[in-house]
Amino acid sequence: MLCNTLLETDLEIFMLTVVYDHLFTAVNALETGTECCMKFSEIIPLKKVVSLRTTSSSCPRKALIFTTIIGKAFCVDPSKAWVQSHVTKIESRWTAAKTTTMMSSTTITP
Structure with missing residues (x-):
């Protein structure tokens, strides 16, 4: 019985730590105006992606953010081959x- 109580207490402490960590990250992101990624998406078709940006170095996970059309x-996840x-x-x-933009705005005079 004592063993079960200790396991439950350890589990509760672990869960509180995880929740606190996520809340702290979210609050920190709000305060600094940064975007942090907690989960990664699966493959996104290249033809739908129009831009990308990196997340802040203050985020707990290194990530890229793809924006679609x-x-x-x-x-x-920047470590994935498809990314x-x-x-x-x-x-x-x-x-x-x-x-193309530079070439179209350049004028060549003889």
Whole structure:
């Protein structure tokens, strides 16, 4: 009986610690205006992703946030191969768009 009581107490302490940690992270994010990711999404089709940003270094988990065409944001794990592939392709889109813009605004005079 004493063993069960100790296990229940340990479990309660563990659960309170987890809840406190999540609340502290959420409050800290609100106070600093940062976005932190607690869960990661599965694969998102590349054609739907229009932008990405990193979460703050003050967040407990390193993450990227992908934003879709319709403005929906998804937290993704930057260590996943599919995420790294998406990042490379999105950055190449940006580079291509920047190059096109620069070329179209450049005037060549003889």
